[in-house]
Amino acid sequence: xxENLKKQLQRCAYKIRMDIIESIxxxxxxxxxxxxxxxxxxxxxxxxxxxxxxxxxxMENRDRFVLSKGHAAPVLYATLxxxxxxxxxxxxxxxxxxxxxxxxxxxxxTPGVDISSGSLGQGVSAACGMALSSKHFKLGANVYALxxxxxxxxxxxxxxxxxxxxxxxxxLTLFIDYNGLQIDGPIKEVNSAEPIDEKFxxxxxxxISINGNDIEEIDKAVTxxxxxxxxxxxxxxxxxGKGVSFMENQASWHxxxxxxxxxxxxxxxxxxxxxxx
Numbered sequence: 370x371x372e373n374l375k376k377q378l379q380r381c382a383y384k385i386r387m388d389i390i391e392s393i394x395x396x397x398x399x400x401x402x403x404x405x406x407x408x409x410x411x412x413x414x415x416x417x418x419x420x421x422x423x424x425x426x427x428m429e430n431r432d433r434f435v436l437s438k439g440h441a442a443p444v445l446y447a448t449l450x451x452x453x454x455x456x457x458x459x460x461x462x463x464x465x466x467x468x469x470x471x472x473x474x475x476x477x478x479t480p481g482v483d484i485s486s487g488s489l490g491q492g493v494s495a496a497c498g499m500a501l502s503s504k505h506f507k508l509g510a511n512v513y514a515l516x517x518x519x520x521x522x523x524x525x526x527x528x529x530x531x532x533x534x535x536x537x538x539x540x541l542t543l544f545i546d547y548n549g550l551q552i553d554g555p556i557k558e559v560n561s562a563e564p565i566d567e568k569f570x571x572x573x574x575x576x577i578s579i580n581g582n583d584i585e586e587i588d589k590a591v592t593x594x595x596x597x598x599x600x601x602x603x604x605x606x607x608x609x610g611k612g613v614s615f616m617e618n619q620a621s622w623h624x625x626x627x628x629x630x631x632x633x634x635x636x637x638x639x640x641x642x643x644x645x646x
């Protein structure tokens with residue numbers, strides 16, 4: 370990957386992180402840890418990979434993105450705002466009754482959102498439908514979905530994976546945000562879905578394992594995915610709360626907003642990291 374592009378995407382990921390903290394602090398609630406962990410994935414998809422147009426968000430042949438772990442809506446909203454789908458000022462209205470930025474993505478009211486989501490496990494089924502439709506109507510669209518590792522405990526994920534493998538949905542790529550933590554603690558203690566890679570292979574997926582907070586590794590994985598004639602699952606090893614040291618690897622930050630002091634400390638740390646890139 371070109372070094373300048375890599376740095377641009379790294380900076381974009383940290384802009385997204387700052388937007389996440391800004392919006393959740395303003396709302397006084399929201400899912401912080403799993404939004405921060407996915408910043409590089411969405412920065413790469415929306416600023417490098419996907420065929421999309423903020424001026425024409427319903428473009429028929431656009432690539433689709435499904436936030437299956439819909440509670441991580443702040444990372445999607447921050448990305449859409451940075452990409453120009455709506456003004457960044459709207460992020461400060463997160464979760465307000467008069468805002469189109471609700472706690473989970475809402476396709477009917479939010480520009481750039483391809484599917485309403487939030488009921489864990491259902492996003493993969495929707496993504497399969499989009500991928501199948503694109504093939505049927507020869508749209509040439511790729512479909513990307515982001516799942517949480519705790520979400521893999523939902524049976525519907527595996528029903529959808531069975532379907533994707535049987536229908537050979539080669540235009541479908543799943544990103545598993547594998548940060549190792551869910552709301553109740555480590556996934557290995559709650560209800561582990563391991564071995565994740567072997568399970569997806571059993572459903573006829575091509576599986577790639579990467580550091581999901583590394584732009585270059587994401588780029589290599591997506592490039593590899595395009596060369597494979599079957600659905601792809603990219604297992605992204607990430608850090609929950611990435612970028613804010615006191616939030617990192619802490620299950621307690623799954624669904625908690627920073628207070629004023631924590632907000633100031635988080636923003637200072639994120640700005641410093643951005644400036645170093």
